[in-house]
Amino acid sequence: MKMNSNAMATILIVDDVAENLAVAHDALDGAGYRVRVATSGLAALESARLQPPDLILLDAMMPGVDGFETCRRFKADLATRPIPIVFMTGLTDTDHVVRGFQAGGIDYITKPIRPQEVIARIASHLRNARLVAETQAASDAAGDAIVSIDDVGRVSWATPLARSWLAGVCGVDHRLPEALLRWLAIGEGASPNFSLQGNGQRLAFSKLGERRLLVQRHEAVPEPDALMRLLPLTAREAEVLYWVALGKTNPEIAGVLEMSPRTVNKHLEHIFTKLGVETRTAAATVALNRSRLGVVPN
Structure with missing residues (x-):
């Protein structure tokens, strides 16, 4: 019997080995999740862009575009960046674990997978993702201009208002300007606000947390x-x-x-x-x- 609490969550499993797909699929389907599968990194990218899943279970070592590169491409796209990615790997070497986290993964499990462990970890990550999504939805509804950044200075999420204001400020990789990142790195000794000016407007940034910023728009200051x-x-x-x-x-x-x-x-x-x-x-x-x-x- 499927668990109703998981009925609306969709998991995308990415693995080039049919047996691994079958084991993970059966475990998650039995736990009440909607399950989609992809047998390559490119297929996973296309599937997620067409219909984003709630979480991705990603094999680290695949031919062609491997899991690490697939994860990096997910995180380079603002539309798929928020999706939690859990790596599956038979490699417990520290180097591969670090590569997974550096690529943007939030967790990893080792093969052969243990179904109960996978289900428990996925449930935990989905709860965290839902809390973040609810907070973001509340900010959207309030009409605030708020932006969250990742550990390399890219925009990981922004309210619609903030996204429109930042359109001319961030590069194609959604990275914030270096001057703003230097201000963030200063920490407690920095000014409470930081301003970027151009195109007749001034964007004032203030910290709401370690990686979240409130953006306010003002008229540009005369030179x-x-x-x-x-x-x-x-x-x-x-x-x-x-x-x-x-x-x-x-x-x-x-x-x-x-x-x-x-x-x-x-x-x-x-x-x-x-x-x-x-x-x-x-x-x-x-x-x-x-x-x-x-x-x-x-």
Whole structure:
């Protein structure tokens, strides 16, 4: 009798050996899963793209495109990247286990497979995947712009809004810009926000966790030469205000402009006086408001 709790979960088994397919198929079918099979890496890629499964059980060693390369191709495609992949291998050598994880697998089982172990591991990974999917669905419904990244800086998932905003920022491999990745790598010492600017918009990133970011879109900050034309600032003051508006701290501005943090602070004091404000946020707001009202020459 099939277990109703597994009735909606689809498992794709990928193996070039018919006997292995039969053993895994019978075990999972008996546990109530919907089961599909593929006998090569290329067939698995085509099957998953047409109709993504909930989990993939993937043989590591196959002729042609092996399991490691198949997994890498799954993870290179944003549509199939979230699918959990569990490797099946007769090789317990550490090198092959590491290769599986590096390719993007979340677990591995050794052959000959033990049906009860396979069923238990798959059930655990599916529970975790469902929790992630539910959280992502809630973010989608709320209309938030949230992005998750993997350990090499690629977008592993993004809400529709974040995906549209990042379309012109990420490369063809969905990797985030190096400057943003360096900011993430700094950890606790980094600014609370990081901005990317271009095409008349500014994307501000803030951390929601180790690998999850909230994205907010703002108007682009005028370049320093435009700020000089709009506001009564010197060239250096305009440069400092520009970086302040992008969310940089004094030490960060000092590094960019090759001056001491104390000098940055002196410039800020002059900026506050000239603009009639008392805080960094207020100064940045004046710069943005003035750019809306004034005409910034090209």
